[in-house]
Amino acid sequence: MxxxxxxxxxxxxxxxxxxxxxxxxxxxxxxxxxxxxxxxxxxxxxxxxxxxxxxxxxxxxxxxxxxxxxxxxxxxxxxxxxxxxxxxxxxxxxxxxxxxxxxxxxxxxxxxKAEILNNYKALFSKQNSWINCANDFASIDDFILNNWMERLFFERLERKSKVIETLLEASRNDWEAVLFKMLAKNFGLKVNGDAFFSLAQSIEFSIVRKSQSNQNTLEALFFGQAGLLDQDVEDAYHLSLVKEYQFLKQKFKLKNSQVLPLQFFRLRPLNFPTIRLSQMASLYAENQNLFSKVIASNDLKYFYELFHAETSAYWKTHYTFQKESKVSAKALSKAFIDLLLINTILPIKFLYEKQRGEDISSALIDIAEKIASENNSIVKAFNGLKKISRSSMDSQALIQLKTNYCDTHSCLKCAVGNQLLSK
Structure with a gap:
């Protein structure tokens, strides 16, 4: 009991x-x-x-x-x-x-009533299962499940917005600076997310603003702070970045001792930090007021166009400084942009409008329902119980459900658990 x-x-x-x-x-x-x-x-x-x-x-x-x-x-x-x-x-x-x-x-x-007590014992006697209700999840009424998923989606947005609130407080409500840091973290994905975030933290966003007119300057700034220009490489592009970074470092008194090391090991070449940093530089070189553009639109097609950033010319024939490769355009893929939207743009928009007292729930749902479902281990497992994840709204809701309810055995706070107890 x-x-x-x-x-x-x-x-x-x-x-x-x-x-x-x-x-x-x-x-x-x-x-x-x-x-x-x-x-x-x-x-x-x-x-x-x-x-x-x-x-x-x-x-x-x-x-x-x-x-x-x-x-x-x-x-x-x-x-x-x-x-x-x-x-x-x-x-x-x-x-x-x-x-x-x-x-x-x-x-x-x-x-x-004996039924409720028996249902309770049955639900909590299965703690060795992936989730307590694994055997009964498919029987849950679709109406109850869909409403619960929508609530879970917004719970997850709330959780993500807590991080943004902390960054806002530290930056004195500079939304552009916070967007830059959150995007940097997500450009690094799981392997380099913390390293990219530490890189963004090491640069005052005012420096990014002053460097935005030239993509090479931004690349020098990002690559230099990341420690990618420390090696001796006989390459004209590399040498030009080193020269530009030395100027920026002295001008802005830059320090990178707190920037975490970047990882290349076991990454697909398109996810190498060199490629992602060049794409991020391209994004900011092409958009002087990125935050304003993000807030102004709720059109998914517009976001795909906005974030369609390619590397600079050098990286079309390279993945690292040391080795040349076949020519290939390296732009952000639709799947990668989806991740940026899910993990950065929607939480930013959610918190910004919430602080202004505006309710854009319907618009956020509309965007999230048009983005393809994630296909991670949690989503796959839930779909194995019941084909349920059709969009990113569903997949985000399922991640929230698993991590905040199932893993903590909080079935009594869950709509699924409540329906099973009331059978």
Whole structure:
């Protein structure tokens, strides 16, 4: 038995509410279960109960056993002085107020339907499965699942926006600077994301602004800060970048000691940091006010055009400085732009409009539903249970579901778990 299950039972009145009686035989009538408190203090605030013809307004505390009141030292905490009912699974001792009056106790196990208890035991007895509800996930009603997925999508946007909020605070609300840092992290993908982010952190965005008119200058700035110009390479392009970077380094007093090393090992050549940094330089060289352009549009086709950035000419015949390769244009692919949209652009737009008091939920859903579903291990596993992920909105929702609910066994907070408990 888990205490959060008792919270669920009380909150949603999943028990026989007629003819309730305290452990002393006093009738109890629930007018309101109160407001669920997820912070410190009693579990439910401002409940309204009629106990033995007396109407009470106050707090409700919930435990597995009555004696947990003393285990948790509530008798010493003034926050629990206004508890009007102690709800427990098993009553094993009386609990007293400071004036020695007994706090009424409701022993919940006598009022629970066998079906709910059996469903609960069945759900939480499968913790060795990939997810607790793996055997029953396909049976969930589509209407409930679709509504839950939409909510999970916005929960994930909220989570991502927390990082953006922190960066905004540090940059004094410079949205362009924050967009640059978030894009840099996602240009680096999983392997080089932290390194690219540390690179972006090492450059005041005002320097990027002053260098945007020339792609070679931006490449010198990015490659130099990343430590990619430290090697002796007999190459005219490399030497020109070294010369430009030395000028920038002295002019802007640049330091790169905190920039994390870049990785090339086990990466596809198109994901080499050299290629991604050149593409990022191209993107900023072509767009002086990128943030304004991102905010101004909700058109997916426009975003694909906006982020269609190619490397400079040198990188059409190279993947590294040391070796020449066949000629090939290296522009950001549609799939890569999708990742930028999912992980940077939508969270940025979500937070910006939220801070302005604007609701663009419908527009964000419209964009996300037009972007192809991700195909990572979590999405594949859910699709194996039920073909459910049709778009990036679905795949982001499933990632949120797995990491924030399934992995933490928070089935009682999940719409899927709730429906299974109520079968």
């Amino acid at each position: 888990r205490e959060d299950f008792l919270h669920y039972l009380w909150k949603y009145k999943k028990f026989e509410i007629k003819n309730l009686k305290t452990t002393n035989g006093t009738p109890v009538l629930i007018r309101s279960t109160g407001e669920h408190n997820v912070n410190s203090g009693p579990d439910f605030f401002n409940a309204k109960l009629k106990i033995d013809e007396q109407l009470w307004a106050g707090n409700v505390e919930i435990h597995i056993k009555s004696s947990d009141w003393y285990v948790h030292n509530h008798e010493r905490d003034p926050a629990y002085d206004n508890v009007i009912l102690h709800v427990v699974w098993e009553h094993d001792t009386e609990v007293f107020r400071k004036d020695q009056a007994v706090i009424p106790t409701l022993e919940l196990k006598h009022y629970i």
